[in-house]
Amino acid sequence: MSKENAEAFYKKLKIKLKDTSNWPSKYLYKFIVPSKPQKIKQVEDIFDNMGAVIQTKTSSKGTYTSVSINVIMANPDAVIEKYKEVGNQVEGVISL
Secondary structure: OOHHHHHHHHHHHHHHHHHHOOOOEEEEEEEEEEOOHHHHHHHHHHOOOOOOEEEEEEOOOOOEEEEEEEEEEOOHHHHHHHHHHHHHHOOOOEEO
């Protein structure tokens, strides 16, 4: 995704989050990462010390791992910052 497309996406997401939730609120992040322990740990470490509940599930072929993170976030800006942090730090991640 180009930088312009990413910014437009995050702008729409912020509006949607403001309109559909009261903040602070529980938020469910879902990421798909290559099934390499260091990649999964990178995602988990980004949410460390936040009281997040993290669940992982490996794909049937073992190529990818789904990482679901349930965490209380302060506001839409905090949600978006975490998406950006994961995207910038974890190579090959797909955000859902």
